[in-house]
């Protein structure tokens with residue numbers, strides 16, 4: 305097998321930190337180059353190479369790819385749903401142009417693989433609300449969702465037209481304790497743990513009965529690596545795979561936290577993010593990912609809550 309050299313773009317973000325560390329374990333520290341517009345995340349410092357990089361500057365990106373001998377790119381830079389609604393033009397520009405820059409360079413440099421995440425945000429109010437299938441009505445109502453859906457078809461296009469082995473997952477809301485989330489609607493499910501431990505109370509920006517698809521970060525990282533390591537012949541979806549972990553509401557996560565912190569109290573003050581959450585399905589059907597590359601989540605709400613609280617206490 306040819307030696308792979310990986311570039312992670314957006315490595316200082318919520319997923320980037322953990323994915324970079326996981327990839328370094330597999331491919332060796334020196335073979336995974338972390339990059340971001342912002343400074344290197346402290347958890348990455350000393351674990352491998354880091355370059356400061358703006359993915360929107362295609363020329364500089366191309367220079368880095370050649371200089372570092374990059375054979376695979378994981379593109380994680382994006383503006384997420386809540387921030388995207390505040391600045392739709394910027395979200396569209398970053399989310400689309402970053403992907404086109406990466407796909408073009410991957411084509412020119414004949415890269416072996418590209419990874420780019422999509423989101424459950426591709427689904428809209430007309431999609432099935434329960435067990436939303438892989439292929440269904442998809443009419444997103446956020447700029448973030450529109451950009452992800454368009455991006456999925458760019459990935460599909462570059463695969464079929466140019467043979468780029470680009471792979472993608474529609475992540476649910478991700479919950480983690482290592483790196484903070486970056487402006488999504490599902491961020492409450494991280495904030496709630498931090499506030500529970502810090503002040504024993506949390507004011508949630510979603511209503512108590514807002515069910516959303518969610519996943520614990522270790523499952524998301526494992527899914528990403530399993531997808532990327534699957535034989536190309538097993539990959540039947542070249543837009544993006546549905547992926548399911550768990551679904552819960554703010555009330556349910558609060559009840560689970562109370563099992564560990566009995567005097568924790570939650571209150572509710574829904575804001576503009578409620579409309580975004582209402583437009584997404586409550587649960588996802590990931591039968592195709594299960595069948596194609598053997599996907600199976602490990603964490604449910606109880607296991608995740610125990611792990612989050614144990615780790616955050618440390």
Ligand code: NAD
Pocket residue numbers: 313314315316317318319320339340341342357358359360379380381382383384398421422423424474475476477478479484485486487488490
């Ligand atoms: P994040 O906001 O935490 O991290 C994104 C990183 O990209 C940040 O560190 C940011 O500094 C960097 N970045 C922004 N603009 C850049 C630029 N021009 N050049 C280089 N770097 C730049 O986001 P995340 O939660 O880690 O998400 C990563 C990817 O996964 C995104 O595509 C997101 O849409 C997708 N996703 C995330 C979730 C989730 O719950 N976290 C769910 C579904 C999909």
Ligand code: AKB
Pocket residue numbers: 384385386422423424425448475476477478487488489490491
């Ligand atoms: C968000 O809430 O925007 C993200 C996502 C589900 O894509 N966490």
